[in-house]
Amino acid sequence: MLQMCRRLMQGKPPQATLRWTQVLGDSLLPSPLSVVAFFLALHLRHILSLKRVVCTAVDQSELACRIAKKNASAYNLNNRVKIIWAKLNKEGKIIKGVKENEDTEDVLKEYDIIVSNPPYVRHKDIFHLQPEILLYEDLRALNGGEDGLDIVKPLLKFASKALKSKEISKIGGALFIEVDPNQPGLLEKWLTTQGKSFPLTLQKVHQDLFGKDRFIEFVKN
Numbered sequence: 001m002l003q004m005c006r007r008l009m010q011g012k013p014p015q016a017t018l019r020w021t022q023v024l025g026d027s028l029l030p031s032p033l034s035v036v037a038f039f040l041a042l043h044l045r046h047i048l049s050l051k052r053v054v055c056t057a058v059d060q061s062e063l064a065c066r067i068a069k070k071n072a073s074a075y076n077l078n079n080r081v082k083i084i085w086a087k088l089n090k091e092g093k094i095i096k097g098v099k100e101n102e103d104t105e106d107v108l109k110e111y112d113i114i115v116s117n118p119p120y121v122r123h124k125d126i127f128h129l130q131p132e133i134l135l136y137e138d139l140r141a142l143n144g145g146e147d148g149l150d151i152v153k154p155l156l157k158f159a160s161k162a163l164k165s166k167e168i169s170k171i172g173g174a175l176f177i178e179v180d181p182n183q184p185g186l187l188e189k190w191l192t193t194q195g196k197s198f199p200l201t202l203q204k205v206h207q208d209l210f211g212k213d214r215f216i217e218f219v220k221n
Contacts, residue, residue, distance in 0.1 A: 054080050056111075058094065060087035060140065092157025110164045114175045118151040119144040120183060148180055153190065156218070160200050163220040175200070175218040184213050 059065050065085040072081045086096045121142045127134065129142070144150050155177065163173025179187070184205045191202060199221045208214035 056082045058084050058086050088154045088158060090154055092154040111162055112164055112173055114159050116155055117178045118155055120148045120152060120179050122148040156200060165220050172220040177216055178214060179216055181212040184216055
């Protein structure tokens with residue numbers, strides 16, 4: 001505890017005080033059914049308590065994946081949690097091993113829920129972030145390009161194919177993502193440019209603890 005307090009006083013963010021084994025190891029997320037998570041910072045203990053959950057987690061950090069796999073094994077969750085080192089390309093396809101230019105069959109299936117905390121900070125705003133974020137966060141997890149949506153838009157394309165439709169799931173699969181407060185309107189406009197056949201609908205925008213639009217819920221028609 002004293003060591004954690006010292007690290008906080010040094011200006012490190014809370015997640016950095018808990019070390020990689022804790023932050024990246026407390027992986028994945030709660031869900032009623034089949035889930036794909038595009039980040040490795042949710043709690044394994046939730047998976048333990050929800051026996052029907054089967055989760056696929058994707059991260060472009062090889063280190064994050066290695067540590068998450070180790071901790072999943074420690075919780076005896078190897079049969080319910082699959083962790084894949086990969087990333088999205090601009091077309092919304094999963095590229096296995098980050099450097100290999102090929103799809104991975106491991107995530108090409110239908111999901112009930114997709115959850116992601118993608119990079120959404122505009123490139124010009126990166127160096128105006130708080131020091132505790134700029135100094136200790138991986139820039140790959142922050143930089144979303146010119147409008148902050150370089151990863152978000154491909155993610156929507158992926159979700160439009162990977163989520164279950166209402167023909168399979170009564171309410172349709174859902175995508176939950178964290179964004180910048182100015183981006184829900186941009187994404188709503190972007191959806192209109194994809195044509196009427198694009199199967200995702202912006203269902204709801206949820207606010208954070210400070211009353212800012214922070215989380216978007218999309219559903220598949």
